[in-house]
Amino acid sequence: MRFSGQVPAHDLTYSDVFLIPSRSAVTSRLAVDLAPTDGTGATIPIVAANMNSVTGPRLAASLARRGGLGVLPQDLPLQELDAAIRWVKQQPVAWDAPIELSADASVADALRVLPASAGGLIVLRDADGAEAGAVSASRLATALPDARLGDLVHGTVASLDADDLTGARAAFDLLVDAGIDAALVRHHGHLVGAVTRRGALRSTIYAPAVDAGGRLRVAAAVGINGDVAAKARALAEAGVDVLVVDTAHGHQEGMLAAIRAVAGLGLGLPIVAGNVVTADGVRDLVEAGASILKVGVGPGAMCTTRMMTAVGRPQFSAVLETAGAARELGAHVWADGGVRYPRDVALALAAGAASVMIGSWFAGTIESPGLLERDADGRLYKESWGMASTKAVQERFGRLDPYELARKELFAEGISSSRIYLDANRPSLEDLLDMITSGVRSSFTYSGAASLPEFQERAVVGFQSAAGYEEGKALPVSW
Ligand SMILES: NC(=O)C1=CN([C@@H]2O[C@H](COP(=O)(O)OP(=O)(O)OC[C@H]3O[C@@H](n4cnc5c(N)ncnc54)[C@H](OP(=O)(O)O)[C@@H]3O)[C@@H](O)[C@H]2O)C=CC1
Ligand SMILES: Nc1nc2c(ncn2[C@@H]2O[C@H](COP(=O)(O)O)[C@@H](O)[C@H]2O)c(=O)[nH]1
């Protein structure tokens, strides 16, 4: 990457900068390879943040199926983390995992899990866990809220045999030939997944992030307190692919000790550590044993650190400096926080990030862990909160004695309640991934790059005023 024009003396964030197009020999955006080279096995440079409102097993599996990586948060009890990792590892890779609900659940219950506009199929289970038919999500739009899902089943839903699905393109064509949008996929009669036209199309564009055994990849976080090594070992035994050692102030002795403890286990897994925003921070954490640095203090949507402490750093400069330092050491950085638009992802990658971590934006999707809420205008949202908020601190330290909990609560650096609205046109994580990756693919071709290393080499970055940034926005009404 190079700058065009006089580099300002102050630090920069994403809205301060833009990409200047260059001559390109890349003839199609679909010829772009987005894969990061950070050793995580991801095929797109997108990581879902270790936040309780963002990454659960379902979101992690959906993201890995499209090549990204979800980081399960350190706040989940070890037993739940173990179960979540094992669940992700059992999920179909080539097909979607249909939403499964009890046949006794009501339409209103189902509408807390997915909107009728989501498309696809809902598989119903009876009290013994046996299949009790399937209904299309769109059926929820016309049924009464208190109707029992099991009573909406009429006839059997189309099923395709996995042996007939020789590839994603074949699956798409079979659905078109049958005149249907979605079907269950069976193998020797057993349900192994579901396929939609959109899902099959996506499978022709994305490559899943899979481990050596061909199972979906998943990451998990550990904090820096307690027996960090024992927890890391337990996660590795459950099958985790990447370990993230995470705390607000990553450049502290407690973090260095935690990294050494995890690295000392010799698990052979990439160790991500943070958060840092300086080259010195990178050097110390890499020396302790980290191979990827999580970068960002204060840019997060749920984060009040900058206003509480004045500490942090505008994110573009933080990524640029740390990525440069990491490169010299053969390490990598993940740009963590502050992403609101696909352009921010492109700029983080141009600054040198191997991958970009997204939290709050992904909280507002069907796949995130929370239930759907509806505001007074009928708009769908999910609740989100910061991992250093009073709410998160209470959940994390609730089992401590009241005095210890009260001491911890003094230091809240995040908001406890926020509404993240679902995009009516893009309610699922995969819809957002389509939007982000298509934007970034296009960014690469504007710079004449067909791969991430080429993009980082060729990107030309200019500086803009607030008016320049404003000009780039679309206008939903006339002026
Ligand atoms: N990227 C960002 O800007 C930020 C992210 N977060 C996220 O919130 C979650 C909770 O993290 P965290 O609050 O570190 O909790 P942790 O449970 O990881 O504990 C942090 C430990 O570090 C000690 N510590 C020393 N200085 C600091 C400091 N300035 N800030 C925080 N802890 C400090 C704490 O001791 P003691 O409590 O006694 O001080 C405690 O022992 C993490 O997921 C983290 O990534 C939180 C804030 C900023
Ligand atoms: N200072 C705080 N930072 C937080 C908190 N919870 C999460 N985070 C950080 O934000 C990113 C995600 O950023 P987003 O803009 O995509 O939401 C996450 O990975 C953490 O580093 C918090 O309570 N305080």
Ligand SMILES: [K+]
């Ligand atoms: K912020």
